Amino acid sequence: MRITTALLMASTAVIAMPAFAQNVAPVDAAAADAGAEIVVFGRGETRQVQEITSKDIITLTPGTNALKAIEKLPSVNFQSSDPFGNYEWSQRVTIRSFSQNQLGFTFDGIPLGDMSYGNHNGLHITRAISSENIGSVRVSQGAGSLGTQSTGNLGGTIETFSADPADYLSGGSLGAQGNLTYGSDETWRAFGRVALGTRDGIRGFLSYGYGATDKWRGQGTQDQHMGNAKVVIPVGEAKIDGWLSYSDRREQDYQDMSMGMIRRLGWKWDNTYPDYSRAIDYADRLNDVDRVSNSGGSPFPDGRYDYSGAPVAGGQVYPGNVTSADDAYYDAAGLRKDWLGSIGLTTPLGENANFKIKGYYHNNSGMGLWATPYTPSPNGVPMSIRTTEYDMDRIGAFGSVDYTIGIQTLSVGAWYENNKFHQARRFYAFASRTDPGLSFRDYPKNPFATQWEFDFTTDTFQYHVQDKIDLGTVTINLGWKGFNVTNKADAIVASTFPEGKIKAQDWFQPHAGFAVELSPEMEAFGGFTQVTRAFASATTAGPFQTNQAGFDQIKDDLKPESSDTYELGLRYNSPVFNGVVGAYFVNFRNRLNAVQVGSPIQGLASALQNVGKVRTIGVEAAGTVNLGSGVSLFGSYSYTDATYRDDVFNSSNGMLVAALKGKTVVDSPKHMLRGELNYDQGPLFARIGGNYMSKRFYSYTNDVSVPGRVIVDASIGYRLTDKIEVQLNASNLFDKKYVSTIGSGGFGNSGDAQTLLIGAPQQFFATLKAGF
Numbered sequence: 001m002r003i004t005t006a007l008l009m010a011s012t013a014v015i016a017m018p019a020f021a022q023n024v025a026p027v028d029a030a031a032a033d034a035g036a037e038i039v040v041f042g043r044g045e046t047r048q049v050q051e052i053t054s055k056d057i058i059t060l061t062p063g064t065n066a067l068k069a070i071e072k073l074p075s076v077n078f079q080s081s082d083p084f085g086n087y088e089w090s091q092r093v094t095i096r097s098f099s100q101n102q103l104g105f106t107f108d109g110i111p112l113g114d115m116s117y118g119n120h121n122g123l124h125i126t127r128a129i130s131s132e133n134i135g136s137v138r139v140s141q142g143a144g145s146l147g148t149q150s151t152g153n154l155g156g157t158i159e160t161f162s163a164d165p166a167d168y169l170s171g172g173s174l175g176a177q178g179n180l181t182y183g184s185d186e187t188w189r190a191f192g193r194v195a196l197g198t199r200d201g202i203r204g205f206l207s208y209g210y211g212a213t214d215k216w217r218g219q220g221t222q223d224q225h226m227g228n229a230k231v232v233i234p235v236g237e238a239k240i241d242g243w244l245s246y247s248d249r250r251e252q253d254y255q256d257m258s259m260g261m262i263r264r265l266g267w268k269w270d271n272t273y274p275d276y277s278r279a280i281d282y283a284d285r286l287n288d289v290d291r292v293s294n295s296g297g298s299p300f301p302d303g304r305y306d307y308s309g310a311p312v313a314g315g316q317v318y319p320g321n322v323t324s325a326d327d328a329y330y331d332a333a334g335l336r337k338d339w340l341g342s343i344g345l346t347t348p349l350g351e352n353a354n355f356k357i358k359g360y361y362h363n364n365s366g367m368g369l370w371a372t373p374y375t376p377s378p379n380g381v382p383m384s385i386r387t388t389e390y391d392m393d394r395i396g397a398f399g400s401v402d403y404t405i406g407i408q409t410l411s412v413g414a415w416y417e418n419n420k421f422h423q424a425r426r427f428y429a430f431a432s433r434t435d436p437g438l439s440f441r442d443y444p445k446n447p448f449a450t451q452w453e454f455d456f457t458t459d460t461f462q463y464h465v466q467d468k469i470d471l472g473t474v475t476i477n478l479g480w481k482g483f484n485v486t487n488k489a490d491a492i493v494a495s496t497f498p499e500g501k502i503k504a505q506d507w508f509q510p511h512a513g514f515a516v517e518l519s520p521e522m523e524a525f526g527g528f529t530q531v532t533r534a535f536a537s538a539t540t541a542g543p544f545q546t547n548q549a550g551f552d553q554i555k556d557d558l559k560p561e562s563s564d565t566y567e568l569g570l571r572y573n574s575p576v577f578n579g580v581v582g583a584y585f586v587n588f589r590n591r592l593n594a595v596q597v598g599s600p601i602q603g604l605a606s607a608l609q610n611v612g613k614v615r616t617i618g619v620e621a622a623g624t625v626n627l628g629s630g631v632s633l634f635g636s637y638s639y640t641d642a643t644y645r646d647d648v649f650n651s652s653n654g655m656l657v658a659a660l661k662g663k664t665v666v667d668s669p670k671h672m673l674r675g676e677l678n679y680d681q682g683p684l685f686a687r688i689g690g691n692y693m694s695k696r697f698y699s700y701t702n703d704v705s706v707p708g709r710v711i712v713d714a715s716i717g718y719r720l721t722d723k724i725e726v727q728l729n730a731s732n733l734f735d736k737k738y739v740s741t742i743g744s745g746g747f748g749n750s751g752d753a754q755t756l757l758i759g760a761p762q763q764f765f766a767t768l769k770a771g772f
Helices: 002-012 029-033 066-072 259-265 278-287 546-555
Strands: 049-053 074-078 092-095 106-108 134-139 157-160 174-183 187-197 203-214 221-235 236-252 331-348 352-371 386-403 409-430 451-471 472-492 500-517 524-530 562-573 577-587 590-594 607-610 614-628 630-643 656-658 673-680 684-693 709-719 724-731 740-741 756-758 761-769
Touching: 002 134, 066 074, 066 157, 066 673, 066 684, 134 331, 259 756, 409 472, 500 546, 546 607
Parallel strands: 106 157
Antiparallel strands: 049 134, 074 092, 134 157, 174 187, 174 761, 187 203, 203 221, 221 236, 236 331, 331 352, 352 386, 386 409, 409 451, 451 472, 472 500, 500 524, 524 562, 562 577, 577 614, 590 607, 614 630, 630 673, 673 684, 684 709, 709 724, 724 761, 740 756
16 A cells, blocks of 8 residues: 555656546547447556447337446346336346445436435436436446546446437437337337537537336336436537436335245235225234224133234234235335436636536435335324435535646546435325325325434535556556545434434545556556445435434444455457456455344334455456447356455444355355347347346345346347337346345345345337437
8 A cells, every 4th residue: 555655646746736637528429339339348448447338228128227238247237126227116236246325326427326215315317317318328347437426436336428419410400309119018108309509519409208107016107207408508619518307206116025925925926006905904914902802792802813803822814825914015106306407617728738617406305105004094094104205405516627748647626515415204194994095106295293304414525636647558547536525414303313423534545557558459457446435314324324322332433334446457459359358356344234123114223333344356258249241249247256254243242143254245146147149230220138147145144045047138120211210129038037136125134034026027118219
């Protein structure tokens, strides 16, 4: 570390004058469209980087999450229980064994936080931009570039970039696009976009999309309204860009499963909606007591439950193969509304410097709803609607300047954000035992109880310094970033959760890397990166999810998670073959673990503590072969060996909680293999891809797992003219039964748990696309 520090300091001393950093730009659209290559393997980068373009995204069913397109890249584990990858309760992405909340996500540089379901610091990418408007997505399997606006990217960074409106003008001053999709489970989606302006002058686009689908198991609907607008205004050599988006998403949930439930109840089991009476029956049985005689002749208990009449000694009995009220609730849903806006300026400063700055604002309101039998309504209904309610206002700005002199480009940049996040847990009554009186697709009103309510304030300041040294065939990157993040919780209704303040500060997180051109086609790269992760500000994540006594005990001593990543690899680029092979080693320190107490619906406080280290060793390979005549073959493989290095002990008494040393990290498949065959020539285009993943553990002690699986997707299309085409998509082509998401309700130390979501079955979709 001393050698690295000395090199970094020496590099910045070469030039005495300060400058600011340049954000990484998306791939050039013209370059992406040239030839068959739709995966760019990061030539010249000093870390493992791949990038997919819009050409790859548009082969998926319209409206599909762009993150589903990156699942074919090495070490990327993407899961969702719907065919589009949009259902937020189930959507997960991990990279090199790091979970989603340990990755960094940005959109046009704007921080998206950890993109988790109960997001306290951002929003999901599918609520920020329609997939049709995406220009490219860049994946850094390591920690990502120093200029990334993220304080949580321990294990990777995913950057999404919107397309330039010029891409939709086709040389004229007006361009329009309309898509209409219909498919399985009454899936409907319509998308329209109008672009105006000139390719080199003022230009912009406006789009609107609406999609709706019935759930593939159980009953219910998932839909979303989405509007996007972008403008680019050249002013001399400078450029102003603006963005505005609105999203209204409403999703009725699938029931979380365990392997035991799947065996007992089947692959298509779900919540009871719209069967309200069955949900009432389950809740009555859960709350069944023995207070009076069932014969009516005595006011005293008679050894039988008052509702079911079953013997108390035998326990509560449910009909059929149901064994508890947690097997099926009445309904559940996620509701989210978002506004996201930004304005940015890019301009040269003389001949050798460039300046960028962007300000942004994000407003979110939403709820997660659950019909809970654990809290009856005051009117005698044996269940109620439990909500977790979210309101967020984020405002921030990030800027950078880069200065080139001779062989060096010195860069400095900074980012500031103020995030005001309001979170509450409330309960709403059902109307009666025979009529729910509300829809889970609407925001309920008039709660009868507030369990807890908090205001959180998070202030983030981050800076970075980088020196890129170009020695011809050798490129060296040296730099670091640092941040100070303050998290404050103020109780409105305290309950058992804490209030107070905690801070994560690390002013020096270094990176050193190199790229060496071995031949015109081949280069070697390698590097070291150190990253620290800030704490979360929410009662459902981070240090505030414990009680007051627990928070007071940890607030001064809790260490933020951090990782050291070492990478080494080779890239090869030629007209016939483009590929990369690499190896990496990650030392993950100060792992934080929050142990879920009770079933997720009960919402009990979790216990949080530092529980040691994780070591990950892996190999990654990917490549594209252009076979000619419009045919290309893509393949990727990754091997990941991620293990816990310490047992878990109770921090208060030193007792062993779980013997985890040497166990495999949860949701971390050792082997992932992807293959894809593409054809695109003349009017016809087609794609078929296979995705293999080995087994994944969903307990820390590795006593329960879901088996490996192979999923095949395919698409075929025909261009009737240069502006009109039809496209057919098939997901899970061979109708494989499999578990997609694991950990939806958290991970336990051992034993089966209701924390799995089943993958969607075989589905088909047809799309008509027209434009001018």
